[in-house]
Amino acid sequence: MWVFDWLNTFPPLLVYLIIPLAPLAGSLVAGFGGWKLQEQAHWAPLAGVAVSFYLALAVLFQTLHGVDFYGNIYIWAVLGHLQVPIGFDVDSLTALMLVVVTFVSLCVHLYTIGYLHGDPGYARFFSYISLFTFSMIMLVMSNNFLQLFFGWEAVGLVSYLLIGFWFQRESANVAALKAFIVNRVGDFGFLIGIAAIYHYCGSLDYRTVFAMVPHLVGQTVEIFPGHPWNVLTWIALLLFIGAMGKSAQVPLHVWLPESMEGPTPISALIHAATMVTAGIFMVARMSPIYEQSATALTVILLIGSITALFMGLIGLVQNDIKRIIAYSTLSQLGYMTAALGASAFSAAIFHLMTHAFFKALLFLAAGSVIHAMANEQDIRKMGGLRKAMPITYITFLIGGLALSGIPPFAGFFSKDLIIEAVGLSTLPGAGWAEFMLVAGAFVTALYTFRMFFMVFHGTPRMDPYTRDHLHESPWVITVPLIALAIPAVYAGWAYIGPVGLGHFLDSSLVIAPQFNTIGEIAAHWQGAAVFLLHGLEAWPFWLAVAGIVCAAYFYAWNTGLPEWLSRILSPAVWLLESKYGFDAFNNTVLVRGVIQFGRLFWHVGDEKLIDGLMVNGTAFGIGKLALSWRKVQTGYIYHYAFAMIIGLILFMTYFVIWKG
Numbered sequence: 137m138w139v140f141d142w143l144n145t146f147p148p149l150l151v152y153l154i155i156p157l158a159p160l161a162g163s164l165v166a167g168f169g170g171w172k173l174q175e176q177a178h179w180a181p182l183a184g185v186a187v188s189f190y191l192a193l194a195v196l197f198q199t200l201h202g203v204d205f206y207g208n209i210y211i212w213a214v215l216g217h218l219q220v221p222i223g224f225d226v227d228s229l230t231a232l233m234l235v236v237v238t239f240v241s242l243c244v245h246l247y248t249i250g251y252l253h254g255d256p257g258y259a260r261f262f263s264y265i266s267l268f269t270f271s272m273i274m275l276v277m278s279n280n281f282l283q284l285f286f287g288w289e290a291v292g293l294v295s296y297l298l299i300g301f302w303f304q305r306e307s308a309n310v311a312a313l314k315a316f317i318v319n320r321v322g323d324f325g326f327l328i329g330i331a332a333i334y335h336y337c338g339s340l341d342y343r344t345v346f347a348m349v350p351h352l353v354g355q356t357v358e359i360f361p362g363h364p365w366n367v368l369t370w371i372a373l374l375l376f377i378g379a380m381g382k383s384a385q386v387p388l389h390v391w392l393p394e395s396m397e398g399p400t401p402i403s404a405l406i407h408a409a410t411m412v413t414a415g416i417f418m419v420a421r422m423s424p425i426y427e428q429s430a431t432a433l434t435v436i437l438l439i440g441s442i443t444a445l446f447m448g449l450i451g452l453v454q455n456d457i458k459r460i461i462a463y464s465t466l467s468q469l470g471y472m473t474a475a476l477g478a479s480a481f482s483a484a485i486f487h488l489m490t491h492a493f494f495k496a497l498l499f500l501a502a503g504s505v506i507h508a509m510a511n512e513q514d515i516r517k518m519g520g521l522r523k524a525m526p527i528t529y530i531t532f533l534i535g536g537l538a539l540s541g542i543p544p545f546a547g548f549f550s551k552d553l554i555i556e557a558v559g560l561s562t563l564p565g566a567g568w569a570e571f572m573l574v575a576g577a578f579v580t581a582l583y584t585f586r587m588f589f590m591v592f593h594g595t596p597r598m599d600p601y602t603r604d605h606l607h608e609s610p611w612v613i614t615v616p617l618i619a620l621a622i623p624a625v626y627a628g629w630a631y632i633g634p635v636g637l638g639h640f641l642d643s644s645l646v647i648a649p650q651f652n653t654i655g656e657i658a659a660h661w662q663g664a665a666v667f668l669l670h671g672l673e674a675w676p677f678w679l680a681v682a683g684i685v686c687a688a689y690f691y692a693w694n695t696g697l698p699e700w701l702s703r704i705l706s707p708a709v710w711l712l713e714s715k716y717g718f719d720a721f722n723n724t725v726l727v728r729g730v731i732q733f734g735r736l737f738w739h740v741g742d743e744k745l746i747d748g749l750m751v752n753g754t755a756f757g758i759g760k761l762a763l764s765w766r767k768v769q770t771g772y773i774y775h776y777a778f779a780m781i782i783g784l785i786l787f788m789t790y791f792v793i794w795k796g
Contacts, residue, residue: 143194148205152224155191155234156273158184159241163266170259177259181266182245188273189238196231204228204643206279206343218334225279225342229485229644232635233276233417236489237410240496241269243616247500248401250612251507261301265405268294272410276417281330281340284418288326288382291411292319298406299398311394318391322381329374336367346424346646353428372425372432379415383469386443390718392466396458400503403458404496407465413488416472420481420645427479427648434563437477441558441569444470445576446716451583453712456513457502460587464539465495467576471554474569479651480557482638487550489635490627494538494547497620501532504609504617505591510602515587520596524606529592531617536588538624540581540680543668549628551577552671553636557653577676581683589692629664637661 143151162184166177173179208223224230244265252258271294275287292315300312334340336355337348349368356364379385384392392412396403406412419426419436426432444467451463468491475484506513508525522529538545541552555577559570596603608614634640637658638647647654661667671677690698702709714720 143191148198148203149209151191151194152205152226152277153209155188155195155238156270156277158187158191159266159273160184160270163263163270166259166266167263170263173259175253175258178245178249178262181262182242182249184266185238185242185245185269188269189235189242192231192234192238195226196235199226199228199231200640208279217338218340220282221280221341222283223279223341224277226277227644228640228642229417229420230276232485232489232640234273236492237269237272237276240492240620241265241405241410243496243500243619244401244405247404247503247613247616248399250610251401251503252399257301261298261399261401264294264298264301265402268298268402268405268410272414275414279342281333281342281345285327285330288378288414288418289323291414292316292323292382295319295395295402295406295411298402299395301398301402305397308397311391311397314394315391318388319381322378322388324377325374326378326381329371329378332367332371332374336371342421349424349428366429366431368425369429369431372422372429373435375422375425376419376432376436379419379473380439381415382418383412383415383473384443384466385415385439385469385473386446387718389443389447389466390715390722393459393462396456396462400458400499400506403462404499404503407462407495407499412465412469413472413492416469416476416484416488419473419476420485423479423481424646426476427646427651430563430651433477433479433651434565435477437474437558437561437563437569438565440470440473440475440477441572442470443467444474445572445579448576448579448583450712450715452579452586453709454583455516457505457515457518457587457591458499458513460515460583461495461498461502464498464580464584467580468495468539471551471573471576474558474573475554477563477569478554478558478561478566478653479647480554480654481645481647482641482654483550483553483557483636485641486632486636487547487554489631490538490546490550490624493620493627494535494545494624497531497617497624498535498539500613500617500620501528501535504528504613505532507609507613508606509598510605512598512602515590517597518591519594519598520592521606522592525592525608527608527614527617531614531621532588532592534621534624536584538628540584540684541577541676542581542680542684543671543677544625544629546624546626546628548671548677549632549664549667550636552667552674552676553632553657555674555676556657560653560656561651563651574675574679578679578683581680582687585684585687586691589687593692629668632664632667633661 159181162181165180166173169180170177205224205226208221210222211219212222213220245262248261248265252261255261268291271287271290273287275284275291278284278287296312296316299315300308302308330340333345336352337345339345339348352367355367357367357370358364359370377388380388392407395406398406426436447463447466447470451460451467454460454463468487472484472487472491475481475487504525505518505521505528508521508528509518512518534545538547541548543549555570555573558566558573561569598606638645638654639658649655711717
């Protein structure tokens, strides 16, 4: 393409280096110069991410013409036989992820200018989100496990800073700490998996490890004596524990809804295209490992489908507009994870891409609503915003239709492709997984349009002052909404063939013939139009339509049925409002259990054993011994002479009897 031709005069390696370094430079400028730049601090991060997006498009264009790159830039450290390089793996999967990440990040940067105008932490926020983008790019471009782990941990660290951005609020600090700790649980398993890879392969380089995988087939290891485990299954499950933390799969999902304490722009960035998709990307990148373990694939398939349905159900009882969208993120991540378990890696990446567009759109549109409502987030205090905010209304509707899987919007193609792939899977439990994903289509549409109708339709329920001052958001907020709404409309039918069915990603993914569900779909592929017509005859579409109709009847026409159903189904409502007891279990058993365990070590181990017996006890014992032996020192010569005679007799006895 002619707009990228001039880049051919530069070494490709320089282009690859600028992609991550441009956001890093913008972060440093905003971070160290923010005190001086104040409300102009956004220019450097915005320019840096814009440069990265432009170069990411150029890289995508090059990969379409077969230009890939795999190699090391330099050796960062040497630890014995282990070399730690900084290197890049730029193929079709990397190029696609780079475009998605940088495009969403660019929209969020532009949106933040209007959303956080006047905030005292304005420059600090831009420094953080630009650093967040750098971390995700390094994760995506890495060609070895240690660099992957660096980016993995960096996005976790910066997410902690962003979720707790408004650190004056205790709830924000608690949410940030919760996200940090839960991710450390997943990352512990991830790190053990990386260590196991080095132990068995002797390298952490992707290509070297993937070349060693066939030699590990059939090898076992006894984690518990007498119980051999397949080595590749063990490694795959350990790596997936890390993915469960980052991509918020049950039971490590509890941090993600709490992350809504951060500003809305970072909710969009974390939940759309960056942190939560890192686990999906990682499993897809490790497809040569996962395709050797049906056990690992089955676990992934079932966990993903459970997350998709049961996290969506919680969204039905939420009243915070951002938390509803957060639980929809959990549900959609479940769809992606289920696709990974069905070996439909390209379908998972395709849904990752479409989801990034419409989920970022929904979050930013929700932020536009919150901005207009003077920071009110309870949908029960909204209503009738359609006329006052037409652009937000239309873009929110587009995002909602895409999320619900209504054709021809993007979510329809990617979600239906996943459900069809899972239906073709022969893994144990695939039938139950398909049922949960199909049922999730109704639930998704119901909670999405419950939110939509309660916010934009019906009688206004806000206070008179807020109602009188309602207005559309400024252009720096609405332009990103429009920019994201465009791919939320067309990205599905435009890219299902090349991306969803794997042709574009063929060189990046490995699929075993016995698990090739996408191959079965591709064999009967007749184009997006035929796929759409086929989808109109399937259960997911009609369940989504039923969900929208039910939401309209329940919430747009004020029938009073929701209150009646809440009373009739009060046990189920209580279960959903308590989030299945995960938080209660964690707080009661884990948090309080650890505290009580710590107190036990404190009182028994520290106070009584260490201080009481070892430290103070030693001093007390020596004091007592000194008091006893002090009585021997009488000062009388005949006592000392008597002691010398006794000692001499004992020595003579020893040498005569025992030595003689």
